[in-house]
Amino acid sequence: xxxxxxxxxxxxxxxxxxxxxxxxxxxxxxxxxxxxxxxxxxxxxxxxxxxxxxxxxxxxxxxxxxxxxxxxxxxxxxxxxxxxxxxxxxxxxxxxxxxxxxxxxxxxxxxxxxxxxxxxxxxxxxxxxxxxxxxxxxxxxxxxxxxxxxxxxxxxxxxxxxxxxxxxxxxxxxxxxxxxxxxxxxxxxxxxxxxxxxxxxxxxxxxxxxxxxxxxxxxxxxxxxxxxxxxxxxxxxxxxxxxxxxxxxxxxxxxxxxxxxxxxxxxxxxxxxxxxxxxxxxxxxxxxxxxxxxxxxxxxxxxxxxxxxxxxxxxxxxxxxxxxxxxxxxxxxxxxxxxxxxxxxxxxxxxxxxxxxxxxxxxxxxxxxxxxxxxxxxxxxxxxxxxxxxxxxxxxxxxxxxxxxxxxxxxxxxxxxxxxxxxxxxxxxxxxxxxxxxxxxxxxxxxxxxxxxxxxxxxxxxxxxxxxxxxxxxxxxxxxxxxxxxxxxxxxxxxxxxxxxxxxxxxxxxxxxxxxxxxxxxxxxxxxxxxxxxxxx
Numbered sequence: 001x002x003x004x005x006x007x008x009x010x011x012x013x014x015x016x017x018x019x020x021x022x023x024x025x026x027x028x029x030x031x032x033x034x035x036x037x038x039x040x041x042x043x044x045x046x047x048x049x050x051x052x053x054x055x056x057x058x059x060x061x062x063x064x065x066x067x068x069x070x071x072x073x074x075x076x077x078x079x080x081x082x083x084x085x086x087x088x089x090x091x092x093x094x095x096x097x098x099x100x101x102x103x104x105x106x107x108x109x110x111x112x113x114x115x116x117x118x119x120x121x122x123x124x125x126x127x128x129x130x131x132x133x134x135x136x137x138x139x140x141x142x143x144x145x146x147x148x149x150x151x152x153x154x155x156x157x158x159x160x161x162x163x164x165x166x167x168x169x170x171x172x173x174x175x176x177x178x179x180x181x182x183x184x185x186x187x188x189x190x191x192x193x194x195x196x197x198x199x200x201x202x203x204x205x206x207x208x209x210x211x212x213x214x215x216x217x218x219x220x221x222x223x224x225x226x227x228x229x230x231x232x233x234x235x236x237x238x239x240x241x242x243x244x245x246x247x248x249x250x251x252x253x254x255x256x257x258x259x260x261x262x263x264x265x266x267x268x269x270x271x272x273x274x275x276x277x278x279x280x281x282x283x284x285x286x287x288x289x290x291x292x293x294x295x296x297x298x299x300x301x302x303x304x305x306x307x308x309x310x311x312x313x314x315x316x317x318x319x320x321x322x323x324x325x326x327x328x329x330x331x332x333x334x335x336x337x338x339x340x341x342x343x344x345x346x347x348x349x350x351x352x353x354x355x356x357x358x359x360x361x362x363x364x365x366x367x368x369x370x371x372x373x374x375x376x377x378x379x380x381x382x383x384x385x386x387x388x389x390x391x392x393x394x395x396x397x398x399x400x401x402x403x404x405x406x407x408x409x410x411x412x413x414x415x416x417x418x419x420x421x422x423x424x425x426x427x428x429x430x431x432x433x434x435x436x437x438x439x440x441x442x443x444x445x446x447x448x449x450x451x452x453x454x455x456x457x458x459x460x461x462x463x464x465x466x467x468x469x470x471x472x473x474x475x476x477x478x479x480x481x482x483x484x485x486x487x488x489x490x491x492x493x494x495x496x497x498x499x500x501x502x503x504x505x506x507x508x509x510x511x512x513x514x515x516x517x518x519x520x521x522x523x524x525x526x527x528x529x530x531x532x533x534x535x536x537x
Contacts, residue, residue, distance in 0.1 A: 002190045003171045004072040006197075006232040007033055014208070014234055021256060022062050022239040029234075032066055035151050039070035039126075040163075042150035043101065046124055046143060050075035050163060053097045053173065056218075057090070057104040057112065059083045060241045063128040063147060064218055065227055067103045072190075075165040079173045079185070082219040083108070091115035093175055093183055094122060096379055101125070103147075106132040116141050126150070167191040173378050174221050176319050185378030186319045195371035196322035197229045199344045203326055204260070204287060204313065208234040211284075213258040215240035215249055216508065221319045222291055226262055246270050250277060257284035264508035265295055269446045272302040273469055287311040291323070294415055294433060296440030296448075297336045304332070314339060316415060320387065321373045321399050324348065324366070325413050337437070338412040346370035348413070350405050360409045363416055368399040404431075421512065423452030425460045430491055438486045439464060442479065444472030449502050449510045450493065453519050461494040465515060467502055474498065 010019065011033035019029040027035075048054065054071045056078055058064040064080070071078040079097050081090065090111060094102065098121040104112055109132040116122070117140050124143035125135075131144050167190040175183040212230050214237060216223030230237040238256050243249055243266075250271070253261060263271070268290065271277065288303065288310055295303075295314055303312055312332060316339035317323035325348070327340030342348045349357055350364040358364040369391060376384035376397070391398045404416040416422075416431045423430040432450040439448040447467040452460035468474050476496040483492040503511040 001194045002072065002165055002167060003193055003228065004069055006228060007036065007069045010231055010234040018236050019231065020062060020065055020237050020239060025062050027062060032069070036066045036069040036073060038151050039066060040073035043070065043074050044163065046145065048074050048076055048101055050165070051170065052076045052100040053079050055079045055081055055094060055097065055099040055102040057081045057083065057102055057108055058128060059105070060218055060239050063103070065239065068227065072171060073163065075163045075169065077170045077173055079175070080219045080224060081175070082217060085111070087111050087114040089183065091118055094119045097173055097185060103128065105129065109134045165190070167194070174224070174319050184380055184383055187375040187378050189375060192372060192374050193228060195345065197225060197232050199346065199372065200225065200323055201229055201233050202344045204289070206233045206235065210235040210259045211238060211256055212236070212260040213238045213240065213249070213252055213256065214262060215243045216262060216264070221322060222262060225322065243267050246274060247276060250274065250280060253282055253285060254280045259284055259286040261285060262289045264290065265299065266447065266504060266508050268295055268299045268303060272299060272306065273446060277306060282307060285310050287313060289313040289315055291315040291317050294339060296437055298440040300332060300336050316340070316413070318401055321368050321370070323372065324368055335412050337414060339415050341412060346372060350407060360407055363404050363406050365419070366401045366403050366405040368401060373397050373399045423460050423462055425452065425458045425462060425490060430462065435462065435464065435483070435487065435491055435493065438483060439466065439479070442482045444469050444474050447502055449512060449515060451512050451515050453516070462491065463495040463497065463519065464493040465497045465499055465502060467500065468498060
């Protein structure tokens with residue numbers, strides 16, 4: 001099945017059903033199908049060819065959702081970009097992907113205009129709403145078109161009928177942070193996306209009556225798949241720009257009778273501090289999912305108390321295969337530290353350094369096999385060779401995740417650490433997650449991140465960054481005392497830093513790379529400066 005078929009089949013089965021709610025905008029499946037066809041036909045008319053790449057540089061919005069399916073209908077590849085991206089990274093991705101078109105909004109004009117002279121492959125800019133006055137008519141990009149000019153014109157069926165796509169064609173490139181600091185584009189075919197989406201739908205038991213609330217960026221695969229999956233099973237997606245205003249988001253849970261709510265650990269920490277939740281009716285809510293990083297056991301228990309009737313799915317995944325595992329909700333009490341079992345239609349191995357499968361309880365690298373494993377990194381053969389390796393059969397690809405795991409006798413998986421994140425202190429190898437779990441259990445701790453920092457005596461010393469809950473009274477001595485009571489001596493942090501917020505990636509993960517870099521630069525203490533952003537002094 002092709003990505004555009006997700007929309008087309010639902011539009012045929014439920015033409016008048018509300019497919020997308022975004023602010024005051026409510027669009028049916030037939031409306032989105034018609035608008036995406038109109039945009040698709042216009043893109044072809046403007047010169048877009050099969051296999052071309054099209055960047056989408058928009059906030060979560062109806063235009064972003066429509067563009068994704070329109071690009072798929074053209075036989076082209078969509079590249080959804082973080083809307084907060086700055087000019088330097090935007091320019092790099094446009095050049096690296098060779099994007100021929102970009103769909104953006106006037107509010108992004110200054111970021112884009114700054115790099116237009118250095119994007120030789122870019123032929124056309126589609127401006128949502130209208131072409132901003134700031135666009136220089138002498139721009140090196142020959143074509144600037146407004147959204148209304150082409151979408152309201154209607155579809156040209158003759159143009160669309162000439163487009164041929166098969167399921168091994170490239171549907172999307174999702175850029176993630178690279179180990180070298182440069183973003184890497186993960187290549188996904190239509191088949192990869194359908195395999196991952198249908199597998200997740202199966203274990204979540206999604207149905208047409210589901211209403212999903214997504215406030216994760218569509219540039220993040222977890223957010224993108226909320227759109228793709230909802231349109232595949234014919235539900236309704238409530239699309240929010242972000243979780244910046246949590247009170248507004250939780251009110252939508254009640255107002256829209258939301259049944260599915262995807263979150264990341266940062267959102268869980270904020271939810272658990274909101275007293276206003278107790279006054280709202282969440283009786284429609286059927287499940288909550290978590291990925292990006294493991295939920296601390298303390299947060300799982302808190303969510304269970306807050307939403308006793310709701311199924312909570314603890315999950316693990318990577319952009320390179322979308323999803324690896326999920327923990328069946330009935331297992332949460334028995335194995336709260338586990339990230340579960342492989343998703344349907346997927347197989348995993350845990351291998352030691354010699355490429356041999358380890359026994360239960362032993363630690364090794366997690367390897368993933370299945371149709372959900374993506375094709376590799378765009379324009380990065382050396383990086384691809386490190387992670388994507390030949391499988392058992394011709395053409396099969398295995399994903400070597402770089403993550404250390406163990407499994408129990410029943411086959412349930414347990415995340416230990418990223419290979420690069422293991423802390424080597426006093427001759428011992430320490431998992432940051434184990435310390436983070438213990439610290440999360442301490443009353444008054446809202447969020448925590450643990451890293452290893454260079455130390456002449458210890459090799460690496462353990463450093464804990466803690467965000468206190470509102471009104472909490474914590475001290476370095478109370479934190480260390482709690483650790484000494486619950487951890488082996490070599491696992492007790494040498495340094496404890498309190499901060500108002502942890503730096504985050506666009507996907508909502510704690511940015512440990514940033515913490516390590518700032519420590520190495522001698523900037524040890526995070527402090528609150530402008531708005532919600534962390535800076536260091």
